Amino acid sequence: MAAILRPIVLLLLFALSACTALQQRKPEGVSFLAFGDSGYHYDYLKKKVRQNPLTVEGYLAARRKKWIGKQLPQEEFEAPPIHIVPGTRQAVEASGARPVAEAMYSFCARDDCQFALMLGDNIYPAGATGTGDEIRFRKILEEPYRKLVESRAGFRLYAVLGNHDWKTSRAGRQRQIEYGERSDTAFTLESPGYYSFVRGDVEFFAIDTNLLLAGTRVKKGELNPDGSEKESGEPDVPKRWELPGGGDRRQLRWLEQALKHSRAGWKVVFGHHPLWSAGGGKFEQARSLRRLIGPLICRYADIYLAGHEHDLELNLDSCRA
Structure with missing residues (x-):
């Protein structure tokens, strides 16, 4: 497993296209980057x-x-x-923040990249504070990606929140959302922390998995000395400001309705926590998240993208269980 501060690099290029029998036209594909947990500022x-x-x-x-x-x-x-x-x-x-940004810029100089997905832990290690965050946002969310953003007109970074973005306070979480709603930055994060957008024949659904997990029972993920899963009945208790107050249920209702009524040829859901985990002590979070959104993903979506693991994994699910 990679070290805690070593960045995850999910540098993925998708060319997704779809056409229906009712629409006899050339499919409109999309190409994008997906990355998360990309490092910190000194x-x-x-x-x-x-x-x-x-x-x-x-x-x-x-x-x-x-x-x-x-x-x-x-x-x-x-x-x-x-x-x-x-x-x-x-x-x-x-830190891997600038090396990751440079790698993405170099990649997009060779291959067309229309936009990027940020898979959470955007501000490491402790998120925004809720006060005096302008310099923090500039150093962490703008400067590393400036070349990438300026390489293509209208390039945007569509973000979701991770556990470190929640770490300081709910005010810090809200401050990052407010920054993401501004028109003068490529960083995009819409209120209330989950949203959707369409590019070509693909609709993307951004979710706040921290909000979802805070509203359900999650055990602490512990490993035995040999690396196998340890049975633990100890709960992973959310911090006071992480308690959802019904926000988890509202998000689940929104996700189900948004997926159900989407007319897109492809549906991509992205969040911070994974549905499957092989990277260490995060399997209990994945297990709980599967119970919450697994049926919706299997019924309506095609792909789920996540960060949090600090490694690169590809998991296939037949959705038969």
Whole structure:
């Protein structure tokens, strides 16, 4: 499993097209990128990292100790890329935000990319704060992707919220949505945190999976020393400001009606948490989310895209169960 701060790179190009018997026309395909958990800005380190600075030697020792503590083979330990905080000797894990953005820009210079989906944890590690976020938004949501956005007229980044976007407060979550509704930025995130849009013959449905999971029972995902799933009855309790207050049920009703009445040839749902998980301790969240939206995805949608895993997975579901 990738390190916690190592970015997930879901760099996917889809060419989806559909035509119906009633519409004898050339299908209008779409091509887009999908990425999530793409890294952090060095001005916004985790609190415990800021308060407990480590040298390169100390950082490597701590990472090795953590690796061994998970009973992983010592000979397979590989240190992540390191960044030295300017003006100090502090070593932190190198962020993937700009490398990911550069890779996407290079990819789209060769292949046509009409827009991108951001699969959550847009502002790592702790989301917006609800006050004084303009600089944070500029550094994290604008500057890394400027070349990509400017490479094509009307290029947009359609986003969903992740667990880290909820981390500080509900006000911080709302502040990010308000920023996403502005007309002067390519970052797009509509109120109330879930929405849909059409491109070509495809309709995309953005959902807030954190809101959904906060309204249902989720067990803590724990692993045995051999990596197998550990039976845990301990609940994963949401924070006070994450409690949905009926928002989870409203979102489920919206999703069902939006999918049911969509006339698109292809229907793509995207959120932060996955429906299936092979990346570590997130299988219980996936299990709970499957119970909530699995039947809707199977009945109405064609593809579900998610982040959160910090790896790249492709899962196929026959929807027979």
